Amino acid sequence: xxxxxxxxxxxxxxxxxxxxxxxxxxxxxxxxxxxxxxxxxxxxxxxxxxxxxxxxxxxxxxxxxxxxxxxxxxxxxxxxxxxxxxxxxxxxxxxx
Amino acid sequence: xxxxxxxxxxxxxxxxxxxxxxxxxxxxxxxxxxxxxxxxxxxxxxxxxxxxxxxxxxxxxxxxxxxxxxxxxxxxxxxxxxxxxxxxxxxxxxxx
Numbered sequence: 001x002x003x004x005x006x007x008x009x010x011x012x013x014x015x016x017x018x019x020x021x022x023x024x025x026x027x028x029x030x031x032x033x034x035x036x037x038x039x040x041x042x043x044x045x046x047x048x049x050x051x052x053x054x055x056x057x058x059x060x061x062x063x064x065x066x067x068x069x070x071x072x073x074x075x076x077x078x079x080x081x082x083x084x085x086x087x088x089x090x091x092x093x094x095x096x
Numbered sequence: 097x098x099x100x101x102x103x104x105x106x107x108x109x110x111x112x113x114x115x116x117x118x119x120x121x122x123x124x125x126x127x128x129x130x131x132x133x134x135x136x137x138x139x140x141x142x143x144x145x146x147x148x149x150x151x152x153x154x155x156x157x158x159x160x161x162x163x164x165x166x167x168x169x170x171x172x173x174x175x176x177x178x179x180x181x182x183x184x185x186x187x188x189x190x191x192x
Contacts, residue, residue: 004138006102006150008186023192027192040190040191040192041191041192042100042188042189042190042191043189043191044186044187045099045187045188045189046187051191052102052186052188054100054102054150090104090140090148091141091142092138092139092140092141092148092150093139093141094137094138095116095138095147096120096123096137
């Protein structure tokens with residue numbers, strides 16, 4: 001069964017366009033990775049400055065390789081400079 | 097673009113089997129609903145008593161109809177009796 005990740009960030013006010021530009025590159029490069037089933041960016045229905053990447057990976061190993069990828073290590077710190085509070089990242093195993 | 101829901105619950109200790117039985121029926125009935133793209137149950141990689149339904153709907157209207165369905169109104173209160181803390185339900189709009 002798939003490994004899912006929900007990675008939620010609250011952006012600093014006025015930083016959304018800059019964050020989306022970084023995330024567009026992340027999405028484009030990550031979807032090409034081995035074992036990536038889904039990788040999409042979302043905004044909260046309640047607060048457009050809250051965004052969430054919802055991810056599905058074929059295995060824990062595929063997720064681990066993603067976290068070690070060049071684009072992850074290069075782009076995620078750029079997003080980190082735009083957030084208003086610490087990211088909330090949760091990893092889930094699909095049951096059924 | 098899809099509407100996503102991440103609904104997270106921390107179960108009371110020892111109640112997981114009972115909760116999974118209820119969620120199996122929820123999953124079976126919900127996947128038959130109009131506008132349901134995905135509806136899967138997960139457990140946290142860090143704590144198996146933390147579970148999360150990750151959902152994808154074609155529209156806000158499809159999600160609204162789900163929340164008004166017979167099985168939602170009948171089964172979710174049964175899950176509510178097994179949780180250790182209030183549910184955390186977040187609704188997201190897919191951007192890209």
